[in-house]
Amino acid sequence: MIAGKIQFITDPRPDSSLVEQAEVVCRAGIDWLQFRFKDADRDEKLSVGKEVAEICRSFKATFMVNDDIELAAELGADGVHLGLDDGEPQMARDLLGSSAIIGGTCNTFADIELRHKQGVDYIGLGPYRFTSTKKNLSPTLGLEGYRTIMQECRRRGITTPIVAIGGIAVEDIAPLISSGVHGVAISSLILDAENPQSRIAAIRQQVS
Amino acid sequence: MKLLVISTPGFDGAETETINALFSAGLEILHLRKPGWSNLQMAELLDGIDPAHHPRIMIHSNYDLLEKYQLRGAHLPSRSIHPCSTTPAYSRSRSCHSIEEVECLAGIYEYLFISPVFDSVSKQGYLSAVSVDELHNCTNSSGRRLVALGGITAQKLPELSSSICWGAAALGTIWQHEGVVERVSAFRNLQKIADRI
Numbered sequence: 001m002i003a004g005k006i007q008f009i010t011d012p013r014p015d016s017s018l019v020e021q022a023e024v025v026c027r028a029g030i031d032w033l034q035f036r037f038k039d040a041d042r043d044e045k046l047s048v049g050k051e052v053a054e055i056c057r058s059f060k061a062t063f064m065v066n067d068d069i070e071l072a073a074e075l076g077a078d079g080v081h082l083g084l085d086d087g088e089p090q091m092a093r094d095l096l097g098s099s100a101i102i103g104g105t106c107n108t109f110a111d112i113e114l115r116h117k118q119g120v121d122y123i124g125l126g127p128y129r130f131t132s133t134k135k136n137l138s139p140t141l142g143l144e145g146y147r148t149i150m151q152e153c154r155r156r157g158i159t160t161p162i163v164a165i166g167g168i169a170v171e172d173i174a175p176l177i178s179s180g181v182h183g184v185a186i187s188s189l190i191l192d193a194e195n196p197q198s199r200i201a202a203i204r205q206q207v208s
Numbered sequence: 209m210k211l212l213v214i215s216t217p218g219f220d221g222a223e224t225e226t227i228n229a230l231f232s233a234g235l236e237i238l239h240l241r242k243p244g245w246s247n248l249q250m251a252e253l254l255d256g257i258d259p260a261h262h263p264r265i266m267i268h269s270n271y272d273l274l275e276k277y278q279l280r281g282a283h284l285p286s287r288s289i290h291p292c293s294t295t296p297a298y299s300r301s302r303s304c305h306s307i308e309e310v311e312c313l314a315g316i317y318e319y320l321f322i323s324p325v326f327d328s329v330s331k332q333g334y335l336s337a338v339s340v341d342e343l344h345n346c347t348n349s350s351g352r353r354l355v356a357l358g359g360i361t362a363q364k365l366p367e368l369s370s371s372i373c374w375g376a377a378a379l380g381t382i383w384q385h386e387g388v389v390e391r392v393s394a395f396r397n398l399q400k401i402a403d404r405i
Contacts, residue, residue, distance in 0.1 A: 068269075
């Protein structure tokens with residue numbers, strides 16, 4: 001498994017449905033999407049999730065489901081991304097299969113050590129800075145935080161790919177990549193753009 | 209033949225009372241299927257159930273609670289990709305809706321739900337999709353543990369045999385009754401029939 005360098009996370013907006021979001025990002029060449037649909041009921045998650053999964057499949061993009069192992073199974077997702085309170089990666093692995101991609105959120109180096117030990121395939125480390133996308137946010141790390149943590153990872157020989165997440169702007173990406181992170185997970189950066197297509201092009205330039 | 213019970217998908221005022229009473233009446237395996245419930249809602253329900261019965265409960269979601277409550281196992285939806293052939297400390301079961309699905313599944317699940325075998329009691333218009341004859345042929349060739357589901361009533365249950373099915377799972381036949389006493393007596397009635405099969 002090679003973790004996506006640009007991971008798009010869906011976010012319900014009044015002006016764009018999750019299906020539209022998936023269309024736009026996949027068409028612009030993003031090959032990794034995490035289906036996040038908080039506050040929706042089960043039926044809605046299932047029906048929208050099926051459509052989004054279908055789009056990802058047709059563009060050969062990796063389709064990940066946020067938090068919910070059952071939903072990931074039901075949608076035939078490539079894997080599941082677990083928050084810190086969302087249970088054990090081993091359990092997700094037992095239930096979804098050895099080929100399933102299991103990701104985990106981390107806020108600190110201690111979290112990374114734990115998730116690394118638990119055998120996740122990649123880690124979402126954040127938040128970089130304050131973001132309005134997520135409630136209950138942990139303290140922000142800033143570029144210094146990433147530098148320190150990535151250094152610690154190298155020292156301890158932790159090679160699990162780490163993607164930065166949380167309020168990342170285009171100009172943050174290059175310095176983050178040079179701190180040693182594998183890629184970035186983004187949502188608002190694309191959804192808030194006047195022209196998502198050109199924003200994605202700009203982001204792609206930064207990570208390559 | 210084993211008789212399993214599946215919970216109603218929604219809220220039910222007498223649910224925990226019914227579940228505790230069913231376990232006391234000898235229920236071996238209960239499936240908690242609560243689509244869309246949060247961990248908190250599921251935990252509240254489990255807290256209302258006598259902890260002695262937790263090891264008899266399979267959950268269809270909220271898998272994080274498996275270890276915390278020492279539950280029996282996890283049920284996976286149909287269409288799910290194959291889980292690992294590891295043997296976790298808990299049991300795994302899965303839904304299937306066709307014989308083809310049953311045939312292509314490796315023996316990594318403890319048992320498979322196959323449905324609907326008869327016309328459903330709880331879901332209007334949910335008609336039988338797999339015939340008893342089909343099940344018979346399938347079991348002969350694969351020897352898997354199948355649990356028939358859909359329309360398991362006192363009238364229909366005797367049509368199944370233990371050579372076809374390892375068990376049958378009831379939902380509407382139990383929960384269509386309002387009172388706990390009526391529910392338990394519906395369960396006992398089915399259990400008596402299942403015991404003879």
